[in-house]
């Protein structure tokens with residue numbers, strides 16, 4: 001049931017066209033799109049491509065590695081990995097429309113050969129045991145109620161010694177999150193854990209924790225800089241707001257307020273499959 005609500009929450013119906021309209025309005029040449037043309041809108045998490053680049057550096061895959069992106073969205077992080085490290089990426093996401101948009105964008109920027117997109121759930125991965133050389137997930141776990149299945153499946157499909165990197169929102173100490181937020185309109189299908197609960201869940205699944213980083217200060221700085229840019233230059237033509245529907249601005253404001261009041265806290269956890 002929660003999975004259906006999650007997919008309905010993220011589905012727009014006309015997302016590919018909305019992205020193309022946004023790119024055209026920003027002056028991009030639609031017939032010759034370059035991978036970095038998509039940077040401002042395709043990373044559906046705070047701090048955008050910068051957060052993806054930091055997470056990717058912790059995995060630093062080789063050319064022969066196959067990496068799994070759990071909750072791959074419209075494929076921005078997968079395309080970043082593929083173009084930066086020339087590795088192979090498999091993305092899996094619950095939302096059919098996001099999977100379709102991801103495949104079409106892969107095609108549009110010439111990265112289809114390196115990236116495979118599957119529709120499915122993080123809690124029942126359709127992959128063999130020990131298949132992947134590394135895995136990552138960004139801003140996905142807050143929609144997943146069954147964290148034991150999520151972390152257990154990630155552990156199962158990784159080869160021994162592989163890295164699992166998570167860049168996630170945790171429940172902070174400042175009180176409950178304010179909604180609508182980018183991942184939930186009203187708090188339904190939102191299952192935030194504290195950092196300690198997340199670490200305990202990963203350890204219970206068999207992972208060894210390598211590092212835990214508080215990205216709260218970087219996230220607050222990002223939101224401040226974003227507000228200053230809007231005050232100076234006006235609203236941007238491109239951004240993840242294109243993915244968030246009619247109440248995108250309100251969701252964006254609440255995402256910032258949640259971080260600034262410590263209601264949510266951005267964390268990065270690097271762990272190793274034992």
Ligand SMILES: C[S@@+](CC[C@H](N)C(=O)[O-])C[C@H]1O[C@@H](n2cnc3c(N)ncnc32)[C@H](O)[C@@H]1O
Nearest residue numbers: 043044071072073093094095121122138140143
């Ligand atoms: C905020 S978006 C982040 C997308 C992507 N990771 C990124 O950072 O650009 C959350 C994504 O998680 C996906 N998702 C939520 N629950 C999921 C589940 N149980 N299995 C797979 N994907 C899921 C949603 O469909 C959505 O694409």
